[in-house]
Each structure stands twice: as C-alpha cells, then as structure tokens.
Amino acid sequence: MRLAGAAIRPRDPAALPRLALVVVAVAVLWPALRLTEFDPATLLDPANARPMGRLLAQFLPPDVSLEFLALVGRSTLETLAIATLGTALAFAIAFPLSLVTTMSLSLSAIGPARDAPLRRMLRYPARLALIVLRAIPELVWALLFVRAVGLGPSAGVLALAITYGGMLGKVYAEIYESASNRPARALMEAGAGRLQAFLYGVLPAALPEMLSYTIYRWECAVRASVIMGFVGAGGLGQQLELSFRMLNGAEACTILATFLLLVLLADALSALSRRLLA
Amino acid sequence: MRAVGIAVGAGLAFLVWASAAFLGFDASSILSTEARSAMLKYAAGFFPPDISPEYLRRVGIGALETLAISAIATLLAAIAGMLLALPAAGRFGAALKFAARFLLNALRSIPELVFAALMVLAAGLGPFAGTLALALHTTGVLGRLFAEALENTPREPAEALLHAGSPRIAAFLYGTLPNVLPQCVAYSLYRWEINIRMAAVLGFVGAGGLGQMLYVALSLFHEAQAASIILGMLVLVVIVDEASAVLRRRLAAAQS
Numbered sequence: 001m002r003l004a005g006a007a008i009r010p011r012d013p014a015a016l017p018r019l020a021l022v023v024v025a026v027a028v029l030w031p032a033l034r035l036t037e038f039d040p041a042t043l044l045d046p047a048n049a050r051p052m053g054r055l056l057a058q059f060l061p062p063d064v065s066l067e068f069l070a071l072v073g074r075s076t077l078e079t080l081a082i083a084t085l086g087t088a089l090a091f092a093i094a095f096p097l098s099l100v101t102t103m104s105l106s107l108s109a110i111g112p113a114r115d116a117p118l119r120r121m122l123r124y125p126a127r128l129a130l131i132v133l134r135a136i137p138e139l140v141w142a143l144l145f146v147r148a149v150g151l152g153p154s155a156g157v158l159a160l161a162i163t164y165g166g167m168l169g170k171v172y173a174e175i176y177e178s179a180s181n182r183p184a185r186a187l188m189e190a191g192a193g194r195l196q197a198f199l200y201g202v203l204p205a206a207l208p209e210m211l212s213y214t215i216y217r218w219e220c221a222v223r224a225s226v227i228m229g230f231v232g233a234g235g236l237g238q239q240l241e242l243s244f245r246m247l248n249g250a251e252a253c254t255i256l257a258t259f260l261l262l263v264l265l266a267d268a269l270s271a272l273s274r275r276l277l278a
Numbered sequence: 279m280r281a282v283g284i285a286v287g288a289g290l291a292f293l294v295w296a297s298a299a300f301l302g303f304d305a306s307s308i309l310s311t312e313a314r315s316a317m318l319k320y321a322a323g324f325f326p327p328d329i330s331p332e333y334l335r336r337v338g339i340g341a342l343e344t345l346a347i348s349a350i351a352t353l354l355a356a357i358a359g360m361l362l363a364l365p366a367a368g369r370f371g372a373a374l375k376f377a378a379r380f381l382l383n384a385l386r387s388i389p390e391l392v393f394a395a396l397m398v399l400a401a402g403l404g405p406f407a408g409t410l411a412l413a414l415h416t417t418g419v420l421g422r423l424f425a426e427a428l429e430n431t432p433r434e435p436a437e438a439l440l441h442a443g444s445p446r447i448a449a450f451l452y453g454t455l456p457n458v459l460p461q462c463v464a465y466s467l468y469r470w471e472i473n474i475r476m477a478a479v480l481g482f483v484g485a486g487g488l489g490q491m492l493y494v495a496l497s498l499f500h501e502a503q504a505a506s507i508i509l510g511m512l513v514l515v516v517i518v519d520e521a522s523a524v525l526r527r528r529l530a531a532a533q534s
Contacts, residue, residue, distance in 0.1 A: 029353065032350050033346075033350060036486070037404050037486075038406055039406060042406060043401055047402075048402055049400075077300060078301065081297035081300045082301065085294060085298050088294040088297075136508065137478075139391075140492070140511070143482060143492070148321075149308060158308075230391055230392075230482065230483055231483075234301075241395060260387055260388075
C-alpha cells in the first residue's frame with residue numbers, strides 16, 4: 001500500500017522551504033533592481049546601440065600603424081614607470097613607518113625602558129597614519145591628485161605612493177613580528193641599539209619575504225596604474241579612455257591587447273623573481 | 279652573495295631613477311613652497327565635511343545605490359557564471375569547454391573599470407552601466423571558480439541517479455548541485471564583498487553610486503561635500519569588513 005503511494009509522485013521534500021527562500025530573495029532584490037535602474041531595453045535603444053555598435057564593429061582589425069604603435073609603446077613605458085616610481089616612493093614611506101610601528105623592536109618588552117610611555121605614544125599616530133593611507137582606494141587618491149597637481153603621471157605616482165605606502169608599511173611590520181624575535185632581543189639585551197638590533201637581528205630573516213611582497217605589490221601597481229589612467233593619471237589607461245571616447249574601436253583593441261600582454265609579463269616577471277628569492 | 283646584492287640594489291636604483299627621468303617627475307617642484315601651499319589650500323577645502331542632514335541623506339542613498347549595484351551584479355554574475363561553468367567544466371564536449379574557458383578568461387582579465395567605461399557607452403550614464411560592468415568581470419571570476427568546483431565534485435551521486443533512470447537535469451540538480459552549492463555560495467559572497475568596494479569607485483567613469491557623486495562633487499569644486507562622500511565610502515567599507523568578519527566567525531563556529 002505504502003509502496004504504491006510512494007510511486008505515484010516522488011516529491012521534493014524541501015520544495016516548500018526553497019520556494020519561501022526564492023520569494024524572500026525576490027522581495028529583497030526588487031527594490032535593488034529599481035535602485036540600479038535595471039532595464040536591459042536601454043541596451044537596444046538606438047541612441048546607445050549605434051555608437052556602441054560602431055565601436056565594437058571597428059575592434060577588428062586592431063590599429064597596428066607604426067605611428068599608433070609608437071604612441072602605445074610610449075604609454076606602456078609610462079605605465080611601467082608610474083608603477084616603479086610609485087612602488088619606490090611607497091617603500092620610502094612604508095619602511096620608516098614600519099620601524100616605528102612594529103612591536104618586535106620594543107624595548108619595554110624586554111624590561112624597563114626610558115621614556116616608554118612617550119615611545120608608545122609615538123607608535124599610535126604612526127599606526128593610524130598607515131591605516132588612513134591605505135583605507136582610501138588608490139583610484140580616489142588619483143582623482144584627488146589629478147585635481148591637485150594636474151592631469152598626468154605625477155598624480156598616479158603620488159596616489160600609488162600613498163596607498164601602497166600604507167599597505168607595505170603594515171605588511172612589513174607584520175613580517176618583522178612573524179619572524180623569530182630572539183636574535184633582535186639577544187642583541188638588545190646585550191646592549192645593542194634598536195637600529196643595530198633591526199639590521200642584524202630582524203632584517204636578515206625578513207628581507208626575502210619583504211622583497212617578495214614588494215615585487216607582488218609592483219605587479220598590482222602595474223594593473224592599478226592602467227586603471228588610474230581612466231581618471232586622467234597618465235599611461236595606457238588614459239589612452240584607452242580617449243579611444244573609447246572617440247569611439248575608435250581599432251585603437252581600443254590594440255591598447256586592450258597591450259594591456260593584457262603587459263599584465264601577463266608583469267605576472268611572469270614577478271613570479272620568476274619571487275621564485276629566485278625563495 | 280654580497281656582490282649580487284649590491285648589483286641588484288644598484289639595478290633597482292637605476293630603474294627607479296630612469297622611471298622618474300622618463301616621467302619628468304620632479305619631487306622638488308611638487309614639494310616647492312607654492313605647490314605645497316596650493317595643495318594645503320586645496321586640502322583645507324575638504325574640512326569640515328558637509329554634514330547637513332539633507333546632504334547626509336543623499337550620501338546614504340548613494341551608499342544604498344552602491345550596495346544595490348554590487349548585489350545585483352554579483353547575483354547576475356553567479357547565474358551567468360554557473361551557466362558558463364557547466365561547459366567550462368567539460369560537460370558538453372571539448373570544443374565548448376575550450377570556448378567557455380576562453381570567454382571566462384577574457385572576462386576575467388579585463389578590469390571592472392574598463393568594462394564600466396564601455397558600458398557607459400552601451401547603457402548610458404548611471405547605475406545600470408555599473409551593474410553590467412561589475413557583472414561581466416565577476417562572471418569571469420566566478421565562472422572559473424564554479425568550473426573548478428564542478429570538476430572536483432564526486433560524480434557518483436549524479437551517475438547513480440542517471441542509472442536509476444532520472445533525466446539529466448534532475449540528476450544535476452539533485453546529484454551534483456547539492457555538493458557544489460555551499461562552495462559556490464561562499465565564493466559569491468566573497469566576491470560580493472569585493473564588489474561593494476569596487477562599486478564605490480566605478481562611478482568615476484559615470485557608472486552610478488557613491489563614485490559618481492564624488493566625481494561630480496569634485497568637478498563642481500564642492501570639496502566639503504566630496505569629503506562627506508569619502509567618509510561615506512569609508513563607513514560603508516568598514517561596515518562590510520566587520521559584517522563579513524562576524525559572518526565568517528559564525529560560519530566557522532557553526533562548522534566546528
């Protein structure tokens with residue numbers, strides 16, 4: 001009897017809770033759809049579809065005229081230079097701040113120290129500075145600097161220096177702390193200065209990891225400097241934005257291909273150098 | 279060893295110097311007295327931020343719009359990602375697998391902001407363009423992760439159902455999906471968190487949300503309002519960070 005009943009219609013026992021979940025999801029998402037002005041019909045509106053169609057139709061073949069390739073090559077170099085200089089300045093900001101904020105050189109941790117409260121007071125503003133530097137995305141800094149120092153690569157360099165300075169500083173301090181603190185502590189207990197203790201007790205163990213993280217950040221900086229170009233901070237991004245705006249699909253295609261190649265190369269270079277370090 | 283270190287250091291120093299020379303980056307002109315005072319004057323304009331109730335309300339609406347963009351985009355991307363992950367996991371033959379992987383890679387390697395600049399052309403200024411742009415890039419990311427999850431899941435439950443005579447769709451829904459769904463949901467939530475941050479800045483190219491408000495405020499030299507928008511962005515990111523940390527802890531506690 002029971003067998004016959006089961007054979008009539010094998011039902012999903014979880015059907016009702018699933019239906020309820022879908023209803024709730026739709027109820028939550030409906031206002032969100034309204035808020036995002038979700039309307040696929042706008043894509044087919046001739047006012048949008050015509051320029052977009054023109055841009056896409058021109059994508060192939062890409063523009064490979066010598067004159068344009070020279071321009072793209074220059075922009076690529078500019079992007080690489082922005083990333084390199086930005087990372088170098090970020091290092092210049094991060095390194096001193098990481099020395100101030102790290103706990104691994106704390107004198108008060110090994111015993112009574114002169115001016116301990118004062119030194120602790122110094123650590124908090126430095127830590128706060130690192131947080132503020134990295135809390136605001138580099139794209140926002142780039143937009144601000146484009147207004148403060150004008151269009152061009154300088155804005156990108158400064159934006160990278162600030163955001164990546166904050167990130168590098170935090171990570172460096174963590175690297176010092178994750179390494180064994182015994183060598184530095186032994187040096188300080190034997191009377192060495194804190195800088196000496198850092199140079200001979202912390203740095204040798206931390207250097208490979210610091211370098212490898214910095215190289216990884218450089219790779220991110222290459223990508224970021226292309227993106228920052230869209231708000232006017234120079235490099236490939238600025239060229240790409242121009243091509244989009246002029247609806248020149250062939251140029252956009254060349255620049256996009258260059259960008260993908262550049263990212264691949266930066267990725268390979270960073271992976272190779274980090275393997276050499278490891 | 280020491281000689282290698284010195285050589286590498288010198289090489290890096292040269293690269294940095296060459297970069298600065300190529301860009302014409304002149305630190306002394308940026309740090310000159312007049313440039314510094316101009317920058318300080320510009321920075322002073324941001325204080326105090328505009329915290330009048332009606333402006334804060336507008337920032338709040340912008341934040342909601344940013345949240346909505348990221349949520350809808352992630353949802354669209356999860357659906358499209360799953361649809362592309364099936365062929366990418368090799369379920370419909372080698373040709374479709376190759377095509378789907380190529381498409382996913384292309385979507386993934388083009389940054390959100392580039393898509394946003396394109397979508398502003400395709401859909402006009404506004405949040406819809408940002409939603410589409412985020413959805414396109416996220417589809418590439420999630421599709422690849424979903425495909426990997428599909429490949430790593432055991433095939434036996436679905437095969438048992440197939441042998442028992444169930445149709446292919448039912449075998450997928452009841453034999454495969456329950457195994458991969460928790461992982462897919464976790465990936466999607468993780469991407470959503472990233473997308474909220476991204477949606478806040480996508481507006482710089484006209485794709486809606488807080489970013490567009492910030493861009494407009496800066497263009498009109500309303501620095502005080504710009505400062506409140508930046509604060510709004512920070513608050514949004516901090517809330518998202520905290521919420522996701524709490525959720526993660528809860529989930530970890532529930533699992534153990």
